[in-house]
Amino acid sequence: MTGPLNGLRVVDLTQVLSGPFCTMVLADLGADVVKVEPPQGDVSRAWGPHPAATGGAPVEGGYGGYFASVNRNKRGVVLDLKTEDGRAGLHRLLDGADAVVENYRVGVMERLGLDYETLHARHPRLVYVCVRGFGDPRTGAGPYATWPAFDIVAQAMGGLMGITGSDADHPTKVGPGVGDIFPGVLAAVGLLAAVRHAERTGEGQLVDVAMYDAVLSLCERVVYQQSITGVPPRPQGNTHPLLCPYGVVATGDGFVTVAAPSDHHWRLLTELMGRPGLGTDERYATNEDRLSRAGEVYRHIEDWSRALTTEGVVGVLGGRIPCGPVASAADILDDPHARARQMLVELPHPGGSTVTVAGSAIKFTATPSAPFRPAPLLGEHTDEVLAARATTGASGPTGGAPEGTDG
Incomplete structure (x- = not known):
């Protein structure tokens, strides 16, 4: 080697x-x-x-x-x-x-x-x-x-x-x-x-x-969250407890991940969706604001993404907003990357x-x-x-194995 x-x-x-x-x-x-x-x-x-x-x-x-x-x-x-x-x-x-x-x-x-x-x-x-x-x-x-x-x-x-x-x-x-x-x-x-x-x-x-x-x-995040807030983090599906939007949205034929938690990326996302008014709406101005209205934020995005195919959504957002399709193993084997x-x-x-x-x-x-x-x-x-290690031969292949392997 x-x-x-x-x-x-x-x-x-x-x-x-x-x-x-x-x-x-x-x-x-x-x-x-x-x-x-x-x-x-x-x-x-x-x-x-x-x-x-x-x-x-x-x-x-x-x-x-x-x-x-x-x-x-x-x-x-x-x-x-x-x-x-x-x-x-x-x-x-x-x-x-x-x-x-x-x-x-x-x-x-x-x-x-x-x-x-x-x-x-x-x-x-x-x-x-x-x-x-x-x-x-x-x-x-x-x-x-x-x-x-x-x-x-x-x-x-x-x-x-x-x-x-x-x-x-x-x-x-x-x-x-x-x-x-x-x-x-x-x-x-x-x-x-x-x-x-x-x-x-x-x-x-x-x-x-x-x-x-x-x-x-x-899982380092759970430790500091518990330490600071006193509230145990829980499962919440495909969204993030601290960032928004940062999750999975449906398209017309599949699913796409979208991560635009910074205020800059959020405004750019709304422009690319053809809905710039959302980017200037005070209700969604900061990440904290968007977190408090996360359900509304994802509904706005899906109102747009469901009208397009997965390829269409990635075509609009790719290279501008962190995003990517939810790929199967078959998709990966066909992916040029x-x-x-x-x-x-x-x-x-x-x-x-x-x-x-x-x-x-x-x-x-x-x-x-x-x-x-x-x-x-x-x-x-x-x-x-x-x-290569010694002049004597190896042991014969007889007997059993040690028991108790972890992982």
């Missing part, structure tokens, strides 16, 4: 989404990420959808779209960490690594004899990153430390569902798995910061990201077909990343990777 992280070596013990997304971000940027799986593989290998195999039967050690998306650009190794040989193989990988990432529940790595203290004593420069539902007790022992968690739990407890939905009686989870993905992004940032410290001092450390904490930080920005990447898939995955949103001029490589087959690079 090329890219700005070329030379960074990461051992990836993660499964499902939060941890794999963290290491995917690093791999996309050129890090050498070695994904270590148990003999039966990451559980998410079995999760669909599954492209049809052009040669007939699915390829052994293959995977569906879920795994393909967040495990691209990694090399795959099988080690049974419940055996002495498997743990010895892991130590050989860690000997030359900058960081290790895991997202097991509290206590799993301790039972394997691979806890932070043990690894730090043997590999003092190693950065140890963990992503757990409620964090590692070493950095703060909360009351839920041993609870398992998935995305929806983090969204609920971290405050996101409490402000998402049509109204207070219908809390709604966000569509993408942000309760996994955002912690993964923060873990990648923390890993790079800790590696920088290790380069300066020779000292590795534990980097701990809780899914709950990450979602709470993502996504293609021009390399945000749609086609990868070969086991069996001879291809799968399109979302590209990397981080772009560089001097150190662009290499073309993406597909996710590995189960154990595809075991011999290659371990042969």
Whole structure:
């Protein structure tokens, strides 16, 4: 791999989404990420959808779209960490690594004899990153430390569902798995910061990201609103509690987002709608005025937007007022922006077909990343990777996996 992280070596013990997304971000940027799986593989290998195999039967050690998306650009190794040989193989990988990432529940790595203290004593420069539902007790022992968690739990407890939905009686989870993905992004940032410290001092450390904490930080507005007003923010659909207009309006054939909360943009919006009188109406003069009459404001806009198609509304407002259509995945795959920005990447898939995955949103001029490589087959690079680390062979693919993965 090329890219700005070329030379960074990461051992990836993660499964499902939060941890794999963290290491995917690093791999996309050129890090050498070695994904270590148990003999039966990451559980998410079995999760669909599954492209049809052009040669007939699915390829052994293959995977569906879920795994393909967040495990691209990694090399795959099988080690049974419940055996002495498997743990010895892991130590050989860690000997030359900058960081290790895991997202097991509290206590799993301790039972394997691979806890932070043990690894730090043997590999003092190693950065140890963990992503757990409620964090590692070493950095703060909360009351839920041993609870398992998935995305929806983090969204609920971290405050996101409490402000998402049509109204207070219908809390709604966000569509993408942000309760996994955002912690993964923060873990990648923390890993790079800790590696920088290790380069300066020779000292590795534990980097701990809780899914709950990450979602709470993502919902930062709710904290200061509650602190200042004493009133808990509630779901209110597609409008904003502090800005107006800032929401979704209907068109003749769909929906468009419109954001014109500044007084300047509001006046410009009314002119573009052909209703400049609204822009000089004292009832709507300031953002605070418009908030107090939000229902009226959105009705005025929709009286105009419903008479046009979505394309027509965007044609009038685009480039002048912050706006955009509410796009489906099919719309995005046809959007020239996504293609021009390399945000749609086609990868070969086991069996001879291809799968399109979302590209990397981080772009560089001097150190662009290499073309993406597909996710590995189960154990595809075991011999290659371990042969480069030691003179003895890898452990055999027998036994079970550690239990209890968060996200």
